[in-house]
Amino acid sequence: MPTDTESGLTFPILIGDIGGTNARFALLLDAFAEPKIFPIIPTTSYASIEEALQTSILDKTSVQPRSAIIAVAGPVQGDDIPLTNAGWIIRPKDMLTALSLEDVIIINDFEAQALAIASIGDEGREQIGPGAILESASCAVLGPGTGLGVAGLVHAQHTWFPVPGEGGHIDVGPRTERDYQIWPFLEPIEGRISAEQLLCGRGIVNIYRAVCFSKAQDPHLADPAAVTTHALAGSDAAAIEAVSLFSTYLGRVAGDMAMIFMARGGVFLAGGISQKILPALKKPEFRQAFEDKAPHSALLKTIPTFVVTHPTAALSGLAAYSRTPSRFGVATEGRRWRT
CATH class of the missing domain: 3.40.367.20 (Hexokinase; domain 1)
Incomplete structure (x- = not known):
């Protein structure tokens, strides 16, 4: 699979938008593909993001993502990232292990919305x-x-x-x-x-x-x-x-x-x-x-x-960044975890 030298993210890339109530995910197979969007996941239905992803997405697709960029509703600081208005705590190190990922980037959910403004x-x-x-x-x-x-x-x-x-x-x-x-x-x-x-x-x-x-x-x-x-x-x-x-x-x-x-x-x-x-x-x-x-x-x-009015604007923004990261000045220092 190709690796984008600017972002370091390797395709297939899992993209996600986690709000206080619902989580939305998609898979981006390569830089030219449209995101494959999965059904919306209520955050209260699963104990963790790992459980939600494994049960609702990874068990239902033959594609294994190698990287992930996830937008979350809350400030991104440290290895434990609580959501402001929901019960999940995002632990990227756990995601790497549990989901067999090589690379995880976590950004703020409204950074993803801002990226969408430049792409829709x-x-x-x-x-x-x-x-x-x-x-x-x-x-x-x-x-x-x-x-x-x-x-x-x-x-x-x-x-x-x-x-x-x-x-x-x-x-x-x-x-x-x-x-x-x-x-x-x-x-x-x-x-x-x-x-x-x-x-x-x-x-x-x-x-x-x-x-x-x-x-x-x-x-x-x-x-x-x-x-x-x-x-x-x-x-x-x-x-x-x-x-x-x-x-x-x-x-x-x-x-x-x-x-x-x-x-x-x-x-x-x-x-x-x-x-x-x-x-x-x-x-x-x-x-x-x-x-x-x-x-x-x-x-x-x-x-x-x-x-x-775009139905999945944040995912569109994340996909735009994943395809052409050189268009965007997304800071990843302190917000990126690798195996």
Whole structure:
């Protein structure tokens, strides 16, 4: 099998995207093949990544991967890598032994989303509002899901550099009179409201419950799917307001990230929630909040925003890196393990 001299990864390459709820995997046989994508794996169904991969993938294919690059929802530090919102602890040394791999690279899941931004075309995204992409300019990607992922993508010296971080945990505060009414009813973490406490699955429920309590109503919807379904159907007033506020708060944070990264290449909303509530994001609230950044509102009006509609964007980004690593400045120091 050929080895790519830039990345050192040997084909076949196992690529994976592990979030707080689900894990997605694919096999890349060579630099010219499309990824062979496997069914989604709920992380709670298996005790470890090794068990999940062996049972759900390796036992069902005759292809034995020799390398792996895995994107995980959490910071990558040391030999034990816990997921921020799930029970698995990724131990690359165990993966090498248990799965007979030669080489494992672990990166942040939103690095993979950032890589995808540079590799998917118009068919994998839908624009919201005005603005045009400035070619080779920086980008930002946000993904409300089990948590809130944030990353940047910077272009320099003909190379795309993904910038991982934990931007989903920034502080957020009330601005409008309605915000001040519901803020006392939001559930904090250790005394503060972070962006992730509002802009993820449990965040939708957090906002919905606060809307209900602020009106002295009993919240009767218990999960994010119920809230978004009722909101999009127009069948529950509190759910409608909750999703409207969610869109507003997402617009505010997306605008903040646009300014931090000077993201004139676009701001991209990844993840299943963004796709599901796309009709709500197309309403005025999201873009109004995104652009409401005085004294820089005029700048924000020129920056385009998109919902990523590609069904497996992170895997697409990992595959693009695996095929042509020279296009991307992915740092592997301290994040690579070999036999």
